[in-house]
Amino acid sequence: MEMELLVELVAFVLIGLAASGVGMLMRRTVARRARARTEFASGGDLVAVPCQARWRQGVRRRFFGYGKLAPDADGTGAVFKAPLRRAVALPVGGRAVVRESWRPGMRVLEYSAPDGQRIDFQVYDAEADRAARFLRIPDPADFA
Template sequence: MDVLVEFVLPALVVLATGALARRTVSRRAAARTASASGGAVVTVPCRARWRQGAWRRFFGYGKLGAGADGTGAEFKAPLRGAVAVPVGGRVAVRAGLRPGMRVLEYRAPDGRRVDFQVYDAEAARAARLLEGPDPAGR
């Protein structure tokens, strides 16, 4: 009985909590994708990381959205100003270390690298946002 209380019961609680969290994230991502397909501008929740200065790195949670002028993307973190992402860079998508996540490696034209960690369901939309508007208007 002690084994059940010490190991099995907490494991069941953790598994149930993880399943509930994954279901909630999936449902929210599907709702954002549906809104975006209707033509609405929808921000993508993500985690960003880039180098600031010689030794410091910025790491924060926020949302990636369209820029104020509509030509690029910007990262908005709570209690911070919006940071414009340089236009004209390349995006590479790779698997993240966390299950259900992708990492978008954005290389700016000046060589700087910015990593965005997003959910699988929103990786394609975030990559399109980072690449900028399509000149053909598609």
């Protein structure tokens, strides 16, 4: 009986170590890809930001989906494009609060549009600033 318990404990520890290693490798890969997209965008190219979006009210309030945040065709606003769904133009001129996410390496942009809509975007740390620029959120350094 004690031997079985010891074997189960060792198996549990080994599975935990393997999961920890895979998680660390995945976070490192995601961070490297985010940095590469940011460097590519610094050359003046427009690169969409992969994210998750959640509407807090309205028809889509239960929708929490993966997609990409990108500038719209005329460059004055942003569009959220999810696979197999119609692109959604986001209202311009709102405010956002950036906070840490419960997921390591991620941040949440809590966007409040002028019309009262509230949308949360979960983005990678390296791409939070670019996502804020797509939403036309003023940089605090502009007011200093």
